[in-house]
Amino acid sequence: MKRVVVGLSGGVDSSVAAYLLQQQGYEVIGLFMKNWHDDSVTISNECPWLEDSNDAMLVAEKLGIPFQVVDLSKEYQDRIVDYMFKEYELGRTPNPDVLCNREIKFDVFMKIALSLGADYVATGHYCRRGITQDTNGNEVYQLKAGVDNNKDQSYFLCQLSQEQLSKALFPIGELTKPEVREIAKELDLVTADKKDSQGLCFIGKVRLPEFLQQKLQPKEGVIVQVPNTFDGYTRKIPVFENKLEELAFHSQKYTYSVANGKIVGKHQGAHYFTKGQRKGLAVGGTQEPLFVIETDVNENVIYAGEGKNHPGLYRKVLFVSNEELHWIREDLALEIGDSMEVLARIRYRQPLEKATLYQVPNGMYVEFENPQSAIQEGQFVAWHLEDELLGSGVIA
Template sequence: MKRVVVGLSGGVDSSVAAYLLKEQGYEVIGLFMKNWHDDSVTISKECPWLDDSNDAMLVAEKLGIPFQTVDLSEEYKKRIVDYMFNEYERGRTPNPDVLCNREIKFDVFMKIALSLGADFVATGHYCRKGTTTTENGEMVYQLLAGKDKNKDQSYFLCQLSQEQLSQTLFPIGELQKSEVRKIAAEQDLITAEKKDSQGLCFIGKVRLPEFLQQKLQPKEGNIVEIDASEEKYQAETPEFSDKKEELEFLSRKYSYSPAEGKVVGKHQGAHYFTKGQRKGLAVGGTPEPLFVIETSVEDNVIYTGQGKDHPGMYRRGLFVTPEETHWVREDLKLEQGEEMRVKARIRYRQPLQDATLHQTAEGLYVVFDEPQASITEGQFVAWHLEEELIGSGVIS
């Protein structure tokens, strides 16, 4: 009888994951991760960790499995929260959920589980694990999209390694969300009707600007609007002397200076804003709503444009540095000068887009067939071959 430690989060997905494993004959242990308990920054009514741990305990009781809570808040602060502050300070927008999976659930948590004699760790993610053989006949693990296309969470696991995958189970990956809720109701689990949690991985619902303000001091600056008819958007595509020049051109960001636009408002700190953001600008009176098209942390300026079709929002390519490029399938890793046709996404829930990977000496370029809106530094790009996620990287 193999032993599995389930990360019970107090939600319906992990509850059903634990139930299914028990039905399959595994010896199941429920573990709740307490990752944060600074109540000053959570909206305590929304999703306090106490309610979640209580629900997780009641589920474990109902299923007749051992249960305990592990306090990972020190590691979480060091590896996730401090990293987030650091990234925002640099004017990048991190993805804490991807990081939490890489650094906490499938590293710190996994080590605790294995120290309890577990053969596997299981989570309530909507994704699947497969196996295949490489050209030299070696077996490798695959990270596959969840069957519920609307809930597929493989993106959040895009930084997992072969070793982590080998010791992981995803019991609900074959199910639709509606089926998961149905099973929870049939088994009379307290989480059956519970709403899915929003907000940072295991912190609950956090007001991000307030969260950031604890470390990043407010600093008043200008909101500048750039007109869509600006000359730089009309520029002809030049002739390229080589591939590298073309890749750099397709991946370049527009650069702006305050003189190019007009000041339309004030903000409390450029590092609180991210590309594509519409809420929180508090500027009215424009025919179309303003969207953030670029931020400059150095000059503390936010550049905006009217409407979601503003040309400043779009570009076709992005770049990932070698140290921030990760292959789930190391056997498919590109060598310098190689290309690969893939499907890729730059955010969770974005439909997969046709793209080409180009591996250069400097790093990896991802060039999309169609221009993409709000390519944001610090977020993750993930690339797929059909329904398998094979690699990812931090947008540079």
Template sequence: MKRVIIGLSGGVDSSVAAYLLKEQGYEVIGLFMKNWHDDSVTISNECPWLDDSNDAMLVAEKLGIPFQTVDLSEQYKERIVDYMFHEYKKGRTPNPDVLCNREIKFDVFMNIALELGADYVATGHYCRKGTIQNEGQETYQLLAGVDGNKDQSYFLCQLSQKQLAKSLFPIGELTKPEVREIAAKLDLVTAEKKDSQGLCFIGKVKLPDFLQQQLKPKEGIIVEIPKEQEIYNYVKTEFESEEDKLRYLSRKVDYKIDQGKIVGKHQGAHYFTKGQRKGLGVGGTVEPLFVIDTNVNENVIYAGQGKEHPGLLKRALFITNEELHWVREDLTLKVDETMQVQARIRYRQQLENATLYKVDSGLYIEFENFQSAIAEGQFAAWYLNKELIGSGVIS
């Protein structure tokens, strides 16, 4: 009997995943990860991790599997929270969920599980694992979940072959309604429980409140850049090389205060991200205002009216070699090689046709269509058919 340690989060997905593993004949052990101690930054006075760990324990009791809690808050603070503060300080927008999977669930947690004699680690993610023979060796595939509405492969885009080898995703073949139905039939306490919102495992966190712990509020100005600004009128069409063209398409516009008008104030440019609409507190515009850029050094937010503002739209992005990751190492591109893929720049975004171009310093992704609010610090992930093969941090 192979031993599987499952991360029981106190939600319906991991509860049903644990049940399915037991049905498949595995020896299943439930482990709850406690990743946070500081209750001062959750939205309400409820204590989410306590409720969640209780629910996880009740599910384990009902399924008749051993259960324990592991405290990973020290590693979580070091690897996730400190990284987030560092990124926001630089004016980038990190994705804590992707990092939590790479650094905590499939690294720290996985190592604990293997020390406890586990053959595999399982989670309640909506994705699938495939295995193919590649020159006599097993290569693991990270496949999209069957439920297109819930597919969570994007959140696992930084996993390695070594991590995938030891991973199981029991609910990847199911849809969310099917998962809830199984939980209801089993009369699990989590059957009707709402999906968790907020940072991976911290609970319902208000991001500005959370960031204010380390990044102090500092008043600055909001500058509205009109669509007609002449920086958008000049379109370069002649290029010396393909790389020259891609550099141009992925360039960052260097905005200046005198290119627009001051329309409001804010409490810190590092609390805002490109494409954000809420929280600007500026009314009286014909179309809603969106953040088109932030300058954290000068503490200025640049905004533009409407979803189609040229400051929001771009056709290409760049990823440095240091932040480039191939799930399928065998498909890694060499310099000057290209690949037709489908890609996304955020979770739940429809996959878009794109071309990868490998250059000396990293990788360009050129999209067929304009993309809105490509944010530095977020992850871009690319797919062949339903398989996620690589990802990287947008530079």
């Protein structure tokens, strides 16, 4: 019997994952990761770890599997929370869930599991692992989308390596959410009707400004509304010598100054806001809501545009530096000068969009067929061929 450690989160997905592995003949151990202590910034009782660990324990009892709580809060603080603070301080938008999978679940947690003699680590993610061969006939692991299009979570695992995938199992990847709930109901599991957790990986729903204020001090600044007629949006497009020049031109974001618009309000810190954000600006008197189109953390200015079709929100090309480029399928990584047609997305739940990758000496351009809203530095872009996620990178 192969031994599998399941990350039991106290939710329905990981509960059913543990049951399915049992049915497949694995020896299953349940571990709950305790990663967060501070309830002062979580909203109501959205994700209290105590209740979750209790539910996880009840599921383990019901399934008759060993169960233990492991405290990873120090590692979570060092690798995830501190990273979030740093990114917001720099005016970037972090994705803690992607990092959490790479750094906590499939690194710190996986090492604990392997030390318990586990052959694999399993989670309740809606995605699938495939095995194929490269051109030399070597075994290669694939990360594939979950069968349930509505729940596919492969994006959150876009930073995993071949080594991590080789030890990972995703038992519910072939199922839809309603099927998972049905199995849990038949087994009379305490998690069968439990709502899906929302918000930050392991922390739950947080009041982001209050969460960030633990480290980042409030600092009053102005909100500047930039009109649709801003010169930058109608700039003359030069004649390009080559594709590289064209990509470099279109990947540049717009630069604004306070003189480019009118001051319409105040804020408590540009580092609390991200591009594309609508809530929290608290500015009235416009026909359509205002959206953040840029934040300047150095000058502490927020630039906003009216309506979700404001030209300041859209770009077609983004860049990923070589240091931030990650191929799950290393055998398919592009050489300098190569290009590849893919489907890509820049955030979870966004439909996949047609795009082309261009590898250049210092990194890679991703050119979308259609302009994308709120391309934000710090976020992850992930690219697919059909249902397989090939790689990802941090937007520069």
